Amino acid sequence: MKIEHFLEKNEIREVTIFKQLVLNGGKISYTDMLDYLAVAKASLDKDLESISFRIQSLADQVHINYDGQYISLTMGDEFSLQHIYQLYLNQSVKVKLISFLFEHQEFSIIQLAQKLMISDSSLFRKIKELNSYLKEFGIKIRNGQLHGEELNIRYFYFQFYSYIEDKEALIASHSDKQITQMVQAVESFLHVTIEPESRQRLDVWMLISKNRVKHKEKKYSRLREQMQPYLEDTLYQKIRIMVLRYFSRYSIEVDEEEAMLHFAFLLAFPILNEHDFHEYTLERDRRAPIATIDTYIVETIIIHYKFRRLPYMLEREMFYHLSHIHTKLYFFQGDIEIYDYEEIIAKEKQFTGRNLVSFAHTLLEVSTSKFGIKNIEDNSLLKVGLMKYISLLAIVTFKMTNILQVGIDLKMETIYTETLDQLLILNMRHINGIHVEAYQSSKTYGLILTNQQPAQKAHYGEAKVYVLSEILSSFDMKNIQRIVQQLNG
Structure with a gap:
């Protein structure tokens, strides 16, 4: 969407x-x-x-x-x-329609048409249009209510108030002592510290949950099935105890599925920081679906790039991001595209190269196949997942790239060399994996750029020497980029 x-x-x-x-x-x-x-x-x-x-x-x-x-x-x-x-x-009738539905849970056509100051036929048309887009979330507006799995409904509202409607206004108008206590309960029961930006996400989720918890006709059939491998999960058990105790304070009877909803949300979005998530991974069942695909994708990346091993902190970071991607793919349906997909992919290709984008497609095919997800055209969840895979691969590529030291040694009058050195450095900024500076004889370099062939072959030690034909020419720039790729390969 x-x-x-x-x-x-x-x-x-x-x-x-x-x-x-x-x-x-x-x-x-x-x-x-x-x-x-x-x-x-x-x-x-x-x-x-x-x-x-x-x-x-x-x-x-x-x-x-x-x-x-x-x-x-x-x-x-x-x-x-x-x-x-x-x-x-802010002036959209469709936005106002969804906001009204969230606030009141249901509506009559006459009541809402009057509220929105449109005709009944226009309202029916808006609902029909919205339903065509809500289909990817697995939900539908019918008979004045939002129908579908409870997890999908709350997830849609969370996306809606995160990216479409003003979440600041929602928090200001709905937040109260009960919500504050619920967020504090999460930190206390899970022994975690939630950072400000994550706390705002959690506030929005809790506001939506508070609004929905008393709704009578909630559906959980898909969620129950998805949660079977996680019923003994240590994090889920903590969340379950927390939810049942918390709502009992307010004499609100909740199903065990309420805890399942919060479990899925906390793992799908960056609520826990990387350290706290890592502590959880040490305890989670590695044979459960999400952990299994996390490990499989990490191993696939290592094999693809022929890495012997990854730095510990980089591998930890990869598991953190991959678990968010895979939890969303496992539990949720649909997404709201806040960025232009085609434009982002085009920029990513330009920045990271076609091979990386192609490999990201392969990873997405692997994970969707493992989860049994059909690759439907215009599936926003899969589009966003692909962009996140590309970003993760870019992070890994940058952090694993050897930094090639490049020295510029132009044999010209100083008045020229200082200017041309800087111009060369500026023109080479776009080449990944290099550090460029004016040549210093006390340092060791992997590549030397000069405008005169050295009299002695060993003058620059073991460094590769490239003699510029015409300083700043596209011909030289192309050759330098090729040499850098060879030396870093």
């Missing part, structure tokens, strides 16, 4: 205009915008007029200008595209 799915077609175009302006340095020709949007001139003019009206209250923060040829954007230093999205989402 994409953020844009909460907006209307014309609103999506308007947001896209902002996005294209940001991607094009704040200025784009009118004809290029027309071509990109594939709309008629009248439609673009109408969109620009609508944008001007919508942002008029933010004139001191954001401004769009059209001079007859170019469309340009200016924004305040503390104002971003994210604020533009939020402006549109």
Whole structure:
């Protein structure tokens, strides 16, 4: 599910205009915008007029200008595209519909249509559109209620209040002593320290859980099945005792499944810090599904890159991130894409190379196959999982890359060498795994860049020597990159 799915077609175009302006340095020709949007001139003019009206209250923060040829954007230093999205989402009927459903658990068509000030037919259309997107979460709005597995419902609301609706407003309006005590109970029972950002995530989850706990018709059939390998898990047992004791204080009867919901959430999201999670991994059953696939993927990465062994802390970090990825794949369905998938993948390829992206696809195929997940097109959970695999592989690649020491030794007058040394260093910043500096005879280098062949072969010791044909030429840069890859390979 994409953020844009909460907006209307014309609103999506308007947001896209902002996005294209940001991607094009704040200025784009009118004809290029027309071509990109594939709309008629009248439609673009109408969109620009609508944008001007919508942002008029933010004139001191954001401004769009059209001079007859170019469309340009200016924004305040503390104002971003994210604020533009939020402006549109705050006015979205679909967002208001989901918020109402969360607050009241159910609605009648007449009641909600009046509340949203739209016709019954428009409301039916909005519900139908939302259901087409909610399908990937395994939930559906029917007869004025949200139907589906309880874990999927809470997970959707958690994503919704994390990325779509204002979570700060939710916390401010719903947080109370009961929520504070629940978060403190998590820290106390589990003997962990929850950091501020993670605490905010937990606050949102607990608010949603408090709202849903008294709902009568909750479904747990899939969750019960998934939890079978974890009923004796040490962390689950602690959570189970905590949940049953906590709710008994308030005379609220809860099923054991309530503890299962919290177990899945705490492992799927970075609530526990890396140290506390590591302490848990020392106790968890390594034959359970998530632990098994964590180990299998780590071993696959080690074999693929032909590493003899990984540094202890790097391996620990890998298990931490992989467990979040695999827990989400195991327990949850759907996701909200907060980043442009195609754009991120394209940038990742440019930054990390096609081979790394291809290997990430292989890892995703392995994990989804092990969990029996069908690779459905446009499955946001799998898209986000792939991006996380790519990021993890990038972390491993960077941390395991040997740093090649490169020395620049230009035989020219000092007035030139100081400037050209710096220019060479700047032009080589994009090459991973190297440290570049002006040559110092007291140091050892793996590669020397010079503009004159040394008189004696051993002048630079065992360093590889590359003689520049034309300083800063693309020909030399290409060759240097090839040599670096060879030396680091």
